[in-house]
Amino acid sequence: MPKIVTETDRLQKRQAILDAAAAEIARYGYDRANVNTIAERAGIGIGTIYLYFQSKEDILGALLDSIGRAIDDIVQECLTQEISWSVRLQLLADAFVALAESHRDYLRVQMSALHGVNRDLGAPMSEWLRITISRLTEAYALASEQGLVAPLPPETLATLVFGTLDSFVLLPEVLSQHTDLSRSAQAVARVLWRGIAPEKSA
Amino acid sequence: MPKIVTETDRLQKRQAILDAAAAEIARYGYDRANVNTIAERAGIGIGTIYLYFQSKEDILGALLDSIGRAIDDIVQECLTQEISWSVRLQLLADAFVALAESHRDYLRVQMSALHGVNRDLGAPMSEWLRITISRLTEAYALASEQGLVAPLPPETLATLVFGTLDSFVLLPEVLSQHTDLSRSAQAVARVLWRGIAPEKSA
Amino acid sequence: MPKIVTETDRLQKRQAILDAAAAEIARYGYDRANVNTIAERAGIGIGTIYLYFQSKEDILGALLDSIGRAIDDIVQECLTQEISWSVRLQLLADAFVALAESHRDYLRVQMSALHGVNRDLGAPMSEWLRITISRLTEAYALASEQGLVAPLPPETLATLVFGTLDSFVLLPEVLSQHTDLSRSAQAVARVLWRGIAPEKSA
Amino acid sequence: MPKIVTETDRLQKRQAILDAAAAEIARYGYDRANVNTIAERAGIGIGTIYLYFQSKEDILGALLDSIGRAIDDIVQECLTQEISWSVRLQLLADAFVALAESHRDYLRVQMSALHGVNRDLGAPMSEWLRITISRLTEAYALASEQGLVAPLPPETLATLVFGTLDSFVLLPEVLSQHTDLSRSAQAVARVLWRGIAPEKSA
């Protein structure tokens, strides 16, 4: 009779590995994150890691997939709702703050992949990024046609949204400042909205 | 009789090492950049590197110092001039584009340090960042008092400027898009200006 | 109430493990043969292997014992019969061919142990080898006394018989040649017989 | 001025590594031979091994190439000389004994590759084997046409020569017997000659 291991158990352990990996990679970067340490953090043996993931790179892939999907969900959710773009931006900023507070390590891993590691390792991330950006671009184009927002080249939109929103989590950490993210989010959302609001003149 | 090596020679060789290192780190990330390859690229022997730098980390430090100073120079230059903030933002964006085009590798190294590697390694960079940001913040605060721009929490300003401007170089590369940076810069500068322009007094 | 497992069941399962192990070791060599794969091939769980054998090394021991005994049986059978040495050699060669065709994997494992792995692991095999060789040597000495064969140092006999007969299976495989073993056996037996036939008394 | 390392130095060090590797592989088999131990035996650092060889497998390749070429040289030398096949066999046997005494480890490595390790690792060896065997076969066929030796299928010849000659070194070791190889060689050469001598009857 085999040891009974429920699917839930498996998923929990898998998640424990991912969390431990995210913490290590966030702190030391992908290359310096040590698989032994990750196992230790996750409270399991080294070999066990390789029962759940094919390789260290595979772990990174899973992390990037997870955070990439989370961000895309947020964006999708914000775009789906029938609200003004002013509110939408606010919602988006708030959701980013929430994500930053619940999954700060994951967000830092994404950043790390975006800039710090070998390009091909970041593939799972840039796939999501492309999806999310095209989602944003499409919605924005529609709103622009309806005169709800000022027209904007698509790449500018992406730059604004990702460049700005991602910087929330990051800069305060790098500068060792302790900022109130929520307050900061409101300010940024307001600036962005004023920046993209349609021209008032008739 | 020791070979006479002029100060100029030394500086040229040092610069060759830095350029080679920037290229390697930009391509592979700090950890995977190979000191042997850097030496080869720079056209010198491996041992020679260690006559100019204490360690690989020291090279990174010098790179970050160099790019950090360059950015600070740009910002300082932009803030010094007696121009409207609308023009100033445009100038700043253009200067970033110019930097991205002349020192793309250095900029990518900065990004890599900002997100991808061990916090300690990024120290030389965050020092410059702090200097530059406080310079910006101060100037902005003054402008805000004079009613030239809308009031804004300092951390929001930093987020906007760095988050947005850094994203110029980056996102197109990650998404494998070929964008016209200059055009994009103009759009972003305009949006930023509209975002921070003072409320029109009725 | 413990499950009733007949002795036959045990032996069948044991044999299944041995066959699977022989196949794996023949293909990959002892060290690279994977116990997991062996279990899978045998259609049982990994843990079960260790109910039948103490260790991987123990499995190898059993294999070597099995093939060693089989070869000794063949030699003993050939030596027991009342036939001329000319026919005896032919019989021996044919029996080797039959063994090679029915138990090729086992034979390859023996070879692997003879040359490829740690000396200690080969102990169960060299024991049988010694027995078989002394059996051969003894019979040959008797025949030599009776003038049925030319006198020969014992180690030469062993070299000839084992060196030659073992090569049947092997060389064609290594050289990726497809040979008709039976025909080859006849030729070798003839050469050997001519080689050891007694000097014709003038 | 670079450290002057002569080609001779390089070759000596390379040879030291090969000798150490041969000793380790001969004792423990390829898979269990430890690269660290090989380096230690060779009196160098671990990293140095990888300045001379690409990988562990590459070392094995060099060993097999070396012993394969040595054997081929012996066979070629024996076949080139204008002597009777009776003497030729004697010469061959003696040369094998000499090789066995000067390069026993190499010979055991060859055996190990022939039987013990994954087939593809043995590629460099079977190439030489094919060359040597076709050399032998060709020469034998010619002699056979001239009536100097009895006709024999080519694969039988290969079996006899390699199977027999290789067994010299091996069996005594496996059986832990101390044999006088030279005396044994003579006996075997004689038997082989009688076995392949042309039929006397007109």
Add this chain to the structure above:
DNA sequence: AATGAATGAGCTTTCATTCAT
């Protein structure tokens, strides 16, 4: 009796750094 998830010792290989020349 049977299972297979879990383990961790041990392996090969890389690469920043040193130092004799």
Add this chain to the structure above:
DNA sequence: AATGAATGAAAGCTCATTCAT
């Protein structure tokens, strides 16, 4: 000053074995 052969710590990964079920 300049070199590059030599080094060895440290890393990711495998797989024989155990043991709770």
